Amino acid sequence: MTTVTSAVLQSVAEDFLAAYTTGEPITPPRETIPGLDLAGAYRIQQLQEEAFTTQGRTVVGRKIGLTSLAMQRQLGVDSPDFGFFTDDLVYHQGANIKVDQFIAPKVEPELAFILAHDLPADASFEQVAAAIGSTHLAIEIIDSRVEDWNIALVDTVADNASCGAVIIDPNPIDVPTADLPGVTARMLIDGELAGQGSGADVMGHPLAPLQWLATTLGEQGVGLHAGDIILTGSFCGAAPVIAGQHVEIDYGPHGTLSASFS
Template structure:
């Protein structure tokens, strides 16, 4: 299996660079487990780091019951965020830098302290968070036509592509995250709405899940990292010419355009 792990990590990295998607891993390797998929992801992370990229944070996916039901899973997944994925609010992203992107709105956590111990709790997350930021995650799949199961998206770094970070920063105590609202606009029209409770009931629960899951792989959540706890609504498709804006009430807003 180690040789297959390395082979599939290389396939996914080449697909990311070439913008040529590959067939689902789960149709070619039906015995592939979620643990195998995480090993593929971590092998690809190791290769990215060797190439000079830096981890700036982590992301949680599949936090909504609807997405879990769609992929027939009962827990979230995760991926790594790298320095070359970062986009400033208001900037324009080239469509040809991705394969078939979609956009999700999330409440970003910036950690002020490490989270690296067993049994991290909701309270631990609240205490470790320095501030919150409005964020958009641009997801993309290196698997053809988004024909994915859990193992496919896990191996593919949680289908991550880019993260757009808003300029506003708010302290945790200033917001009730469970009821923090989100309106996602596409070219000025409402495309989706949601609230913080969509991410496992409260985004901090999703971050706690991530800290505990990563602890199993001896990976810390580090002070200064950006943590995306999961989308507050379904992902929306985008095309050249689109502008996407997420408004989070008193948390502020964040936007990105595509060409």
């Protein structure tokens, strides 16, 4: 995008960084920067990633969002988005998570994959499947630093794909690639059903978004590497959480993953 200066992109990135501290959401970047395209939005995200790294935080994985029709319809977006998460944003089974670190958090049931090998930008589905080292139950906490979740694709990409934090069971599950679409998830909040779906709801197969991500990041000159943790998208629509609630995802024969919020 030739008409937008790096200083303008930096200014929006700094607004996002401030929102993490103040808890005050910002105007949608598409309104601040008319004509903002995906490359510009991703540059805003990268500037935040660089700032976090400078602070001593380590990027340990990538997340893909809006991979199910339910989530695209919920947020009015027609394409997946993508972002990163750092080591301090990773929680595990049974965690107690403070909600005041977020602005408007919601939870989603997902699967996480840890790469055993690097992925080329033009990876085939077969290469993606062969690169998976382990599969894990996961919950993503999404959050928006954009006012009222008023987002188009460029807004959520600029906002690090609305990533808040992730909860991952460190113990892998054993599911053959062909069976991943059949994995089911029931999301319970304080024992009440808040959403349900299956791996087939994630672009038809939970690994399909990973192939898409390799290509999309490759276009930005960013690779996916051995050891990266990748969350590939929600099985169903996201549900809001508040302090005092308990979330449990029931993955049937593959077990459960839970966390409490305070």
